[in-house]
Every structure is written in structure tokens, then in C-alpha cells.
Amino acid sequence: MIHKKQIEGIFGERAVFNASARKFTTFKTGGSVAVIVFPSTEKEIDFLFDLNKDGVCVKFIGCGSNILISDDGFDGIIAITRNFSSIEYSDNFLRIFSGVELKKVLGFCVKNTLQNLEFLAGIPGTVGGSIIGNAGANNKSISDVIHSIRFLDKNGFWCEKRKDDIIWGYRYSDLRRYAFFVEWARISVEKGDRKIIKENIKDIMKKRIQNQPLGYPSAGCIFKNPPGNFAGMLIENSGLKGFRIGDAEVSNKHANFIINLGNATSLDIWKIMVHIQSTIKKKYNIDLEPEIELIGRFP
């Protein structure tokens, strides 16, 4: 049970009631969320933990670029992490709080001539969301550069773990299982040449603009690549590019993207996902696993 007064007492104007999920996801879909809060201290995270222990669903969101929220909405609290926003640099390490967007991290790196993180260019997420999903591109993942992570675990203890004590996989980290909230990460960088760092970022962005439908709302790749294969290629070879339900469409530019042409619903997107999965199963006997996370009720 959500007590409005209690939440207002803690978050004041940083609590919004009955807000649309559209504003907080890159798909620009989804129904009404009971409460959206913008925590900024560990104490507030502890408060959210206690609410969660008492049965209130609490979900942290960074940029909402890897999720699909149901059109029925979310009957709990969505906590947007953007106020965990600082970056510090010393001795070849960055300590980056979870709500910092990767593009801001790269801006910091360019300014301070730090290299190693260019492969993250163009991923429209925060550090927290990227750690939970072990985001990456160009054969590198964020786990490759992590040194350690501070988080509140699901038993209510603030912990710090080194990279090697965390299980990482392709778009997977076991933090998803036991971390309630990721607060910050220590990430290793090296001094580099500003011109080269900028060139690397520019090259990656150029490829993304060429290959991805960046003019439309989406959540990036919908399915993980199955072992030894590419989800996008399987979808394209099944003739599904351009397949449309409502205002959701399999992108003609990149078959593993579903785009929102304007007024798509989360249900439209979900139906396309199901259609893709059953087509690929029939044609190749391969089960495509979603890369994005579904939040709330779907059929």
C-alpha cells in the first residue's frame, strides 16, 4: 500500500503521482505509473528499500532505454536515478554514480583526455542500467572496464564488490539477482590523446547513424543474439523487415529494432515480439530471448 503523505514527506516535489510512463522510456509508450520519485541520497534509497520490504513494488530506472512498460501501467514506485549524478577522477579510475548518462561520461573523458570507454558511444543509457544489463558494443562490454561497484543488496546491506566477484555474461550481470540499487561504479581509464578519443567516438557514432533507425523511439536491439548467430539477420532473412502492428514496426534499417512510428502502444510492440519469436522458432528452431525487460502486465 502506497502512503501518499509519507512519500510526499520524504520527496516533496521530487514525487509525481499518476505519471505517464511515456516520458521515462525511450520507446515512448506505457501506461500510468502510481508514483515516480527522484531519490538523491542513500537515506532515501533506504526508505524505498523499507517500502519494498513492506510489499510496495519499487523499480529503478535510468534512461528507460532497455525496458517496455505495459499499457496497464505500473502499480508501484518508479525511482529515476538521475540525481545520482557525480563523476570523480583520480589515479586512472573514474567513480561514476549510477544515474550518469554514458554520453556525459564520454564528454568527461574527452574533456580530461581519458580513453578506454569510447566503445560505449551511442548507447543511450545510464551507468546503472548499463551495469545491470552489462551493456556493450563492438565486442566490448562495460564489465571489461569495471573495477568495483557499490550497491544496496536485497537484504538491505550496502556492499562493495570487485569486478571478479560478480558474474558477468552477454548482456547479463548477476547483480540483477541480488542488488536492489546500484549506487556507483569505479571504472578504469587511461590517459590518452584527445584527438584520437574524439575520432574513435565519431567513427562509432557514424556507424550507428548509418545502421540504426535513430530518428524513431525504440529500445535498441530487442533480442539477444543467439549463440553463433545474429538475431537481426534471422529476422531480416525471415522477411520481417517492415512488419507492422498498429504504429509499431520492425525497422527497415535494422531488423532487430522495433520502432514506434508515433502512436504505438506497448501491446503493439509486444505482439510484434511474439510474432518474431514464433516465426524464428518455426523457420530455424531457435528461441530468441528478449534483450529488453518487460515491466508490468502483458497478455
Ligand SMILES: Cc1cc2nc3c(=O)[nH]c(=O)nc-3n(C[C@H](O)[C@H](O)[C@H](O)COP(=O)(O)OP(=O)(O)OC[C@H]3O[C@@H](n4cnc5c(N)ncnc54)[C@H](O)[C@@H]3O)c2cc1C
Ligand atoms: C538507440 C538505442 C541503441 C542502443 N544500443 C545499445 C548497444 O549498443 N548496446 C547495449 O548493450 N544496449 C544498447 N541499447 C539499450 C540500452 O541503451 C542499454 O541497455 C542501457 O545500458 C540501458 O540503460 P538505462 O539507464 O536506460 O537502463 P533502464 O532501461 O532504465 O533500466 C534497465 C534495467 O536496469 C535497472 N536499473 C537501472 N538503473 C539501476 C540502478 N541504479 N540500480 C539498480 N537497477 C537499475 C532497471 O531496473 C532495469 O531492470 C540501445 C538502446 C537504444 C534506444
